[in-house]
Amino acid sequence: MTDYNELIEEMLEKVQKAPRYTGGEMNAQVKPWAEAPLHFAFCFPDTYEIGMSHLGMKILTGIINEQNWSLCERCFMPWVDMMALMKEKQVPLFTLESRRPLREFDVVGFTLMYEMSYSNVLAMLEMGGIPLLSADRGEEDPIVVAGGGCASNPEPMAAFIDAFMIGAGEDLIVELNRAILDAKNEGLPRMECLKKLAQIPGVYVPAFYRAEYNPDGTLKSFGPVSPEFPARIEKRYVYDFDHTYFPTKFPVPYTDVVFDRITLEIMRGCTRGCRFCQAGMLYRPVRERSLETLVRQAEALVASTGYEEISLSSLSSGDYSCLPELIRELMRRMKDRRVSISLPSLRIDSVLKESLEETQQVKKSSLTFAPEAGTQRLRDVINKGVTEEDLIEKVRDAFEGGWSSVKLYFMDGLPTETEADLDGIADLARKVVAEYFRVPKEQRAKGLRVTVSASTFVPKPFTPFQWAAQDTIPVINEKQEHLREKLKIKGVNFNWHAPNLSFLEACFSRGDRRMGLVLKRAYERGCMLDGWNDQFKFDEWMQAFADCGIDPAFYANRERGKDELLPWDFLDCGVTKEFLWREKEKSDRAEVTKDCRQGCNGCGIQRYKGLCSYAPRKEERHADPGGI
């Protein structure tokens, strides 16, 4: 093994933000290399500041290190200055803990949180000394695995990843590592090891599956190359969410990271069924952690990290059944230690005034509401069960409670959107402003700030909009221009994003294996760190599509038919295609679907006994006649 330490020390003196690469944080686990036979490099395909804000990474690295036979080190995407130096000095990408190159690990795992980090995966593989293509890897190379939300459509990454983990990783990662270690001990060749992995429930090994295409470019067939591999791969679930592994300590970064605080996952899943929301469909069913468990975790984490803030996290924290009790209990315990409690992703129809007042006691940050669409019609289309009265009432409570800063999140380009829906956004913003001035001057806080953010809608797999076309870039530009004009309102700020990134995201989110060719080509043309505005090279991406003879509009702007075979159809992610199509048809009619708490909607999860607490218990049929 070459010792790169001297060179790394020299590079660290020259780069910006060297602590991105040095580790040594409180609670960072450094296991001696020889102590565990299986070495896992956990790679987050973005910079340290982003990766270290990610709860999933803390959970999984904790689990791997907890097994006495495996150790886990961390690796992040270096910034451009560091990359240039590494290239110049020929230093391979190394882990924070032992500073070993990625290629020296048995398993190299990537977490795929968003599509625009895919090019970073390629960059990290290459810098780590690992062949880009799974097919080019030899006996000495690590097994490259990936998981995370984006693994629900693994196809664009199929050429680069040896094995995908579909669904909850808590148990799966241990089973996968165990199988890799057994194969290593038995001296199995790489292909035999991958065959073993393909037998683990929830594991997808792309090398054993073949895709064929029709002349019009749509998928003709997809399936395993031999009957020894499953035709459908079922994702993994956590059944006992209250007792699932949760780290009682995690590394505390020295430098500012995006979320620099304790994150308590109070709930997984969401009962509301917003039709655009992939997380809401993928993380079904809703499962809560008990108050006792959460209080215990909070106590342990405050003691082990010394953080001064706890944030409660879930898709819809306001729906947590004992939210006021939880907040009250946490505040009672944390007061003398000056630890504040914050609630992100606050849903406008769920939080009680009481708990609003309590959070404010500790910390008064800006309140966030997400009506997503400007009119009731469009909110019904997307099944966002929020009314204008709800919103206005919550905003009034907030203004009366001493808040003066409100953020409103919307999407543009939603299916069936018209000009009236865009105008509705401005109307809503105006009503929010009026509500502020309705509070008597001496009662309200000074400095009204209403921030309206509009992001471009990206249709995602495993949602009722998986068949939908995304608006083209010129159409989105026009819509944003319209919004900019309409939102010239005193006290209102408008934030928008150029649609280029959302367009690419749409290509990848519903891409097939051919998108992998585009990705590789774009990477060769210098595309990486695409999530960073100043690094994103849209023209190079378009050139990469052209080089490969692939039309991006085929993926982004094309409406799919009911019977089209979709690239991710071979995965069973819980919700059935029939349910999604039913939801799509209801959406066409602007018909809403009720919250699961008012009765099961037959999404498919009810097939798993004991998983969803709102699904019918026994064999009784659920209410919806269209169910499976």
Place this chain on the structure above:
Amino acid sequence: MRIQAVFEKNERVRHIGHLDIQRAVQRGLRRSGLPVAYSNGFNPHILVSFASALSTGACGRREIMDVTMAEEVEPALFLEKMNGAMPPEMRLLEARRVEDRHPALTALLKAASYDLTLRDPGQAEKLIAAVDAMMGQDRILAVRKSKSGLKECDIKPLIYALRGKGSHLYATLALTERETCKPGMLLDAMKNAAGIPPEEEVRMLVIRTALLGEDGEGRLAPLESL
């Protein structure tokens, strides 16, 4: 009551800036469970101060923190709890009790000692050979970066001691709120004396080995002994 503790900032965390070190200590104090005192106001923080900010890239062997406690705490207990709560990269070495009226660390600080490791043996040889001649000059000119731009100044009165050995330079330099000679300024002057062109990069590891104040007889002595 207050507790003054000597701590280390080692090689692994040498690129952490002062503000982040401060925060790491605050969080360490929180983890320790010790009865620390908080400031009042909207964003309460733990009352802890430091003798001097240590530059990004530098290690410190005997840095000093001064913590105000809400209750009496034995220094030995402080040391034990904090060493259980801080990363090994920032170990605490000793702790003592000081009275509330004991002057603030910054008011006592006069100078600091440094161990500068030169990475290039050739450069080290040239620089060390130039020490005596440079110290024999009436004035040692160096460029100071200040808010109003670059300013030339004489750093000779700011150098208490300077000697070289092997690949190391050992220097004691003024460090007060009014007058400071940073290791980089010293190095620039030495490059000049050794005939090394200013644009030539000289890599060195800066280790601050002691923070010094003046004892009753006006001699430099470690701050933690005053």
